[in-house]
Amino acid sequence: MIRGLVALMGLLAGWEALVRATDVPHFILPGPLRVGAALIANFEFIMANAAVTLLEIVLGMAMGLLLGLSCALALAASRTARAWLLPLVVASQAIPVFAIAPLLVLWLGFGIASKVAAAALIVFFPVASAFYDGLARTNPGWLDLARTMGAAKSSTLLHLRLPAALPAFASGARVAAAIAPIGAVIGEWVGASAGLGFLMLQSNAQMRVDLMFAALTVLAAFALGLYALVDKAMALLVPWDPKRIDR
Amino acid sequence: MRTSQPLILRNARLTYADRVIFDGLDATFAVGRTTCLLGPSGVGKTTLLKALAGLADVGVPVEKRPVAWMAQDDLLCPWLDARANVTLGARLRGERPDDARAQALLERVGLGDRAAAKPETLSGGQRQRVALARTLYEEREIVLMDEPFSGLDAPTRWRLQDLAATLLAGRTVVLVTHDPREALRVGHDIRVLAGRPATLGPVLSPAGPPPRALDALDLLALESRLIAELAAAAA
Numbered sequence: 001m002i003r004g005l006v007a008l009m010g011l012l013a014g015w016e017a018l019v020r021a022t023d024v025p026h027f028i029l030p031g032p033l034r035v036g037a038a039l040i041a042n043f044e045f046i047m048a049n050a051a052v053t054l055l056e057i058v059l060g061m062a063m064g065l066l067l068g069l070s071c072a073l074a075l076a077a078s079r080t081a082r083a084w085l086l087p088l089v090v091a092s093q094a095i096p097v098f099a100i101a102p103l104l105v106l107w108l109g110f111g112i113a114s115k116v117a118a119a120a121l122i123v124f125f126p127v128a129s130a131f132y133d134g135l136a137r138t139n140p141g142w143l144d145l146a147r148t149m150g151a152a153k154s155s156t157l158l159h160l161r162l163p164a165a166l167p168a169f170a171s172g173a174r175v176a177a178a179i180a181p182i183g184a185v186i187g188e189w190v191g192a193s194a195g196l197g198f199l200m201l202q203s204n205a206q207m208r209v210d211l212m213f214a215a216l217t218v219l220a221a222f223a224l225g226l227y228a229l230v231d232k233a234m235a236l237l238v239p240w241d242p243k244r245i246d247r
Numbered sequence: 248m249r250t251s252q253p254l255i256l257r258n259a260r261l262t263y264a265d266r267v268i269f270d271g272l273d274a275t276f277a278v279g280r281t282t283c284l285l286g287p288s289g290v291g292k293t294t295l296l297k298a299l300a301g302l303a304d305v306g307v308p309v310e311k312r313p314v315a316w317m318a319q320d321d322l323l324c325p326w327l328d329a330r331a332n333v334t335l336g337a338r339l340r341g342e343r344p345d346d347a348r349a350q351a352l353l354e355r356v357g358l359g360d361r362a363a364a365k366p367e368t369l370s371g372g373q374r375q376r377v378a379l380a381r382t383l384y385e386e387r388e389i390v391l392m393d394e395p396f397s398g399l400d401a402p403t404r405w406r407l408q409d410l411a412a413t414l415l416a417g418r419t420v421v422l423v424t425h426d427p428r429e430a431l432r433v434g435h436d437i438r439v440l441a442g443r444p445a446t447l448g449p450v451l452s453p454a455g456p457p458p459r460a461l462d463a464l465d466l467l468a469l470e471s472r473l474i475a476e477l478a479a480a481a482a
Contacts (some may be wrong), residue, residue, distance in 0.1 A: 151339035240325035
């Protein structure tokens, strides 16, 4: 953590030195001090937009997690669901969110709904696929044991396969936290009236590159915070996850 | 424990990648006794045991009888504490877990004070004791065990063999092992599965009730004989 901060400080100092040495115009590349000043000067404005984006990310993630979870469970529980749904799930990943974001805006409007949908879509696949993988790879020894114990298929799923797949779900949720902001920002780029993505696009058009960097900094901070939060939550949900024990 | 009929397997057949592992194999396991199935690896011991449990296909229908199963891997659920692991079967069958009985069983395997411990905090021997308690919780007259103590160090294995032989007395037990010493420690009867295709050797019944201490000369002689037999089969 401390080493990371020091590395970041070094990087920022190098950036500032580069900007001063080359005398590059600030509307091409502003130095970090200038970005910091823009962040302070426009703090309330940036935060108002950040609140919109954060809401989109959180709602999109919640929806994507819920969808991915139920889809994986349906796939694991029923052969029919596998036959009908699995091709659809794979296809959902073959279509880039970039490509359908304009449609989402057309159908759901300029408000937050289209961004929530974009974030949910981008989150859905890694969660569904990681969790389904976990459910499909139950230790065969457990399945043998459950059969000798006279367990019904549904109760084996509930009591053995589901908890055993939680570490896989946690991996999916961590990936989801890392990519949900991408979905929201793509949605804002296609058409929005508020949000950090919208603010970055506007600043870029007005050559306010310092403001654009300030918005980007806040977005990165939020994305990191969200990841840390989800990581913590997953460690609480799955305390036996070897990922955590290895740390 | 009411044990009515012996456990019988008739005309079992197993092939693996076009190779006949065994064919026309008949086996009868005596009621209320522990039979150790001894053999080199790859000879089909585990498949034979799984067939008895209804978990593997050996070409013939096997009479469905309730069994308790214990494997080399303790198969404890890392998200459940020791007591909840013991009552796993009840939870899987949708019954109400009998915590008092689980506690009593944990006390019998010497882990009464670790009932709330998670598996990751237990040693390998303790984990296998919990697995033994879980096997006993099932209250089945037939108990099938696949190399249950192979992953343990020698002193721990020794103690667990004593414990298992004592606690499983009176049940019909089939225990698969590659270790002649283990077979001599805990088996009323010993049968060697060897050859290609594999056949079952005659029933050997060492003197004295298990768990045997292995300090008698005739047991040591029998051990040498079994090792020689297994070595010949492996060559």
